Amino acid sequence: MPQGAGDIKRRIKSVKSTNKITKAMELVSAAKMRKAVNKVLATRTYADLTWELILHLLKKIDAKNHPLFRETKEVKKVAVVLIGTNRGLCGSFNNQLARKVAASIQLHHPESTVTDVISLGTKVRDEARRLKLNLIADFPKNDITQDSSSIRPIVKLIFQAFVEKKYDKVFVAYTDFMSSLRQMPHVKQLLPFSTEIDERLGHIIHEKEENQKADLAKISEFIFEPNQAEILNNFLPRLLEVQLYQAVLESEASEHSSRMFAMRNASDAASDMMSELTLVYNQARQAGITAEIAEISAGSAALS
Amino acid sequence: MDKFKLKIVTPERVVLTDEVDQLSVSTTSGQITILPHHLPLISQLAPGEIIVKHQNKEVSLMAVFGGFIEVLPDEVIILADRAEYAADIDEQRAEEARQRAEAALKEEHVDSEQFAMLSATLEKELNRLRVARKYKQKGMHNLQ
Secondary structure, three states, X not given: OOOOHXXXXXXXXXXXXXXXXXXXXXXXXXXXXHHHHHHHHHHHHHHHHHHHHXXXXXXXOOOOOXXXXXXXXXXXXEEEEEEOOOOOXXXXXXXXXXXXXXXXXXXXXXXXXXXXXXXEXXXXXXXXXXXXXXXXXXXXXXXXXXXXXXXXXXXXXXXXXXXXXXXXXXXXXXXXXXXXXXXXXEEEEEEOOOOOOOOOOOOOOOOOOHHHOOOHXXXXXXXXXXXXXXXXXXXXXXXXXXXXXXXXXXXXXXXXXXXXXXXXXXXXXXXXXXXXXXXXXXXXXXXXXXHHHHHHHHHHHHHO | OOOEEEEEEOOOOEEEEEEEEEEEEEEOOEEEEEOOOOOOEEEEEEEXXXXXXXXXXXXXXXXXXXXXXXXXXXXXXXXXXXXXXXXXXXXXXXXXXXXXXXXXXXXXXXOHHHHHHHHHHHHHHHHHHHHHHHHHHHOHHHOO
């Protein structure tokens, strides 16, 4: 074998095996993405109905005095929940999210000491640390969030901190799954509750029947059992949980689809590299053969 | 005959949407039965059972754990933390889960938070068991 061709052959082999791995990862991510999207869709009914209920409530009673609706004129301290991933190899997913948060902190509160960051997912934690955000808590994240109970500790933390007036506002930063091709980092206000429905959260192919709205005018008065205050106190944390849960699911769908694309790009790059290397290899081989023939013919010419 | 729309949803899925004749649930203030034209009501659910009478006279029994019920003029919405059909409950596994929870509760080093969580699990599993057994004993047609 001519000089250099052996090395090239070895490289082709290694690129080929990398290609196999990235292809497998792409397929795995595609399957996980489908699963995650289905989950967001399954949760949507619950979330929509939860919102509807709260809107019905707000039309009938004055909940503005409830601590979770408390709006402060001067926003001093803010917390952001950052929902990212545990694993890398998903392009600039975590980086973009952390940057978006850093940018919005810069924009709204230049003295960033007042913004506390709570991270969910190890990669985004590292990213936040790198950007020198004020990290106060980090929660472990499951690769696939099974149910809403896994995010309950975070809900509890921000709920308590908000009620104790440690924070004036709480935001969640997650990656919005717009389609499998487009994901957008998005920062959304969690607390205090705004009375507008956020159409963005959990909106994948949002086809809501408009005519289904219950006729509120017909409802004169709600009966509350056991009483209004207790219902509100128990229901509002649930609402918070649902919102956060949806954000997590949405993030997951985005994570897998962005990993899928990162892997697809890697596979494409590996294929390109392979064909290029094959070309170089063939050239080297050809050159070797030519050189050999030249030697033989030169030798026989010398003999005759 | 009069009927109303019923939706039972959990964060994970939509358990039931149907037009039904009658619905019984246990709330924190006691068991209630809802017939068509019920007054608007919002209440909190207790761990217990949901009995639905469908229009074709069939009856569904479900175990439910926590959540809320909203009664609107022509629609009833149940937002449950967890709900499952009695027929879907695996009695043996529920029994095992109950025993696990009970055993964990007896351990000495349980702080108050864990204790609350374990008692909730225990209550939940007990409820599932109860509903599953009721279903098994009486069959679907004699639940009224």
